[in-house]
Every structure is written in C-alpha cells, then in structure tokens.
Amino acid sequence: MMRSCTAALRTLRVLRCRLEGAFPAARHPVLARRWFSTEKVIPKDQALPNPSWSKDLRLLFDQFMKKCEDGSWERLPSYKNSKLVKEQLSQAQLFTRGYEDGLGFEYVMFYNDDEKRTVCLFQGGPYLQGVPGFLHGGAIATMIDATVGVCAAIPGGIVMTANLNINFKRPIPLCSVVVINSQLDKIEGRKLFLSCDVRSGVDEKILYSEATSLFIKLDPEKSLT
C-alpha cells in the first residue's frame, strides 16, 4: 500500500513536471493557480482496473500495458480529488470522474509520443444511457473531447476545444467497451487539428463514430472571460 502510494506520488510529480514543461501554464495567471497548486495531493488513480471493468476492458488494458514495456506507449494516470484546484473550487472535479465505479465513465488513456496518438479504452456505464440500451451521444462526445483534448494538450500546452465535429455512425451498446483512437494531424500556429475514431473494443470491427476537432492554444495575454 505504502509502496503504491509512493509510486503514485512519484508518477504525479513526473506528470506535473511534464505538464509544467509542456504547458506554459505558469505564465497563464488563472489556469496556473488552478492546476499547479502546491497543496498536498491525495492521489487516487482511477485509470486502473476496478471490479466494474469487464473482461474485454481488462484484456485491452493488459494489451496496452504490454505495449508500455518498451517505452513507446505510456499509461496516463488520473487522480480524483487531487486538489489541483483552490479552496473555492474544492468540490470541483473532472466531469468524467464524478461517478461511482462502473456507473459512469470507466476509462484509461495511453499516449504514444512518437506518433502523437492517444488511445482511450472506454466502458460507458448505466448512468450514461440515452436511447434505451445505448450510450447517450453527449457521453460519447464527452469522451471523444477528453481523448482528443489530451492528445492536443500534451504537445500543445493549455488548449481548449474550439470545434468538435462528430459523425455518429452506429449506436454504442451500454456497458460495452470501445476504443477511441486519436491523433494529432497538424499544428498551425495556435491551432491544433486532430481526428479520431471510435471502434468496438477487442475486435475493432464496428466503426461507431468518427470525429475531427480544432483545439486552440490559449493566449496568455487574453482573458478567458
């Protein structure tokens, strides 16, 4: 337990250094305060298997962890209640991480720096229902946004979604596992263009959705509000 906490803290410190390096956040007054508070962090990595994960999600997770062994891919940890926010926002947490295990968004992301790709393994739980038996389109859009967002933020620093275009081709059964595969296509000044597809987990035979997106690197001189 002690060892895993220390390892988690070390990973968090490394991630923070990487984010600080990648993000000129220190120069953006509002976001820097929110993201890089020096308050003690209480880590709970939710991007790790829990009992709600299906056999397919576990299998894909294990396959990607194998790909991490040679360093080409890395798993991106997630921290609930990680005190990345100041006191007035202490109730705030990442939208996708606000559910009990298995009920909402269960996912883990992996990043490949050489290929500028992010893959998200996602299992959408029963609280994400839209049409009975299927995932709500907003939940799918959320996970697409989160995946391409991470794919943009790692090379791009502090970015926000300016445009997200999704074609929903097939409905995604509730509680099934899908693979969201995103890549950075091009950078033009502050603009980052990304694309992604969503396919059925394990066999990847069913193409559920396709999306393109535009992320904009925030200009530290401009106010967000």
Ligand SMILES: CCCCC/C=C\C/C=C\CCCCCCCC(=O)SCCNC(=O)CCNC(=O)[C@H](O)C(C)(C)COP(=O)(O)OP(=O)(O)OC[C@H]1O[C@@H](n2cnc3c(N)ncnc32)[C@H](O)[C@@H]1OP(=O)(O)O
């Ligand atoms: C991504 C998160 C990083 C955080 C990482 C930290 C921890 C990781 C943990 C979790 C990660 C979770 C990831 C979640 C991702 C979720 C991301 C979001 O959902 S963001 C919320 C939704 N988006 C918004 O609310 C943005 C609202 N819009 C704006 O605030 C602004 O429009 C702007 C996007 C900031 C851009 O404004 P700005 O003034 O800076 O730029 P300009 O308007 O001057 O435009 C610059 C350039 O871009 C062109 N542009 C702008 N918008 C569009 C558009 N919609 N379509 C096409 N082109 C656009 C504009 O024309 C300019 O072009 P040019 O320079 O050629 O003239």
